[in-house]
Amino acid sequence: MNDDYLWDKTGPPDPQIQQLEEILGALSYQPKPLVIPKDVAAPGRRRYFPLLAIAASVLLAIVAAGVWFRVRSRSEAPQRQVQVQPQEQPVQPAPVTIPSREPNPRQIIVATNNRHRKTSAASALREREEALMAKEQVMLALRLASEKLSLLHRRTQSPTPANQIKNQHRTG
């Protein structure tokens, strides 16, 4: 079967295909004008400038915010260190200086530095306050205990007067 006619309408025509063309041609497209409403805007090429401008503005704002935060954190960091370091000394002075052992200065430095790195300034302040309060409580408790001990000691050392109860009884 020669299908040139089916392919590009050349060669000897196939009567059955011709008949089909004739019948089905009644359903073919009948030209009608395209109606495009006037309010539909003509398609333009994509305008990238507004998008680029918005993206650049956002990027600039992010960079500026980042720089500002960095500068601010740098300027605040030394002040906090200055405030914290002298007050931390009374909190943890003792464990470092053990007289029997000769501590390796390198280890101490490393340990101190790590502590400084890990704890932020705020948490260091909080810890210091808590330590001071705990110390005061311990000191108060020790003072009370020593007072009681001294009182007991005085009572045991000095004899009570013999007529004290008697006198009290009398007066009461």
Add this chain to the structure above:
Amino acid sequence: MYATADMLLTSPQAHAAEQSQETAIEVVLVRAVLEGDRDGFARLYDLYAPLVHGILLARVPRAEVDDLVQDIFLHAFKKLHTLRDAAAFGPWIAMIARNRAVDFHRRTRETVEINDEVRGSNTQDSRAAEILELIRNLPEAYRETLVLRLVEGMTGPEIAVRTGLTAASVRVNLHRGMKLLREQLGFMEGL
């Protein structure tokens, strides 16, 4: 019987020349429309309305085809700036038409098309509707190509250029689809 290689390679220079001429016109028209020339789109509509009509006719009821053609071209007009390759306007709008046909069947309930015999029109139309129904029952790859060839009167090379399919694919689809249609028409007298 399938198309042989020598049949597929008939005058390739002529096909290539035709294809490049078509795409050159498309590119000029698409660029003109993007620059604000509405008349350019009217030219594109004239060139491609039969293609869109044929693609829809192979898939949706006849009564819906004309409205859908208008909708598709209006949609294409609005979205033309999204077309990356101006030379691919044909394949692009063909794909829009196929997708719109799928959407149509998804949104509307299955309808029974009132054929022309019921409506009392002439015998020629009713026979055309019957044959179209036979074509619609063929595999999808064949029905679109057959409608474009037999209903819209396009040649195989034109179908290839406008749909973006290869000439070999169109030729094979035409040949196999016609063979199946002949078998279907075998029991119909008068053909």
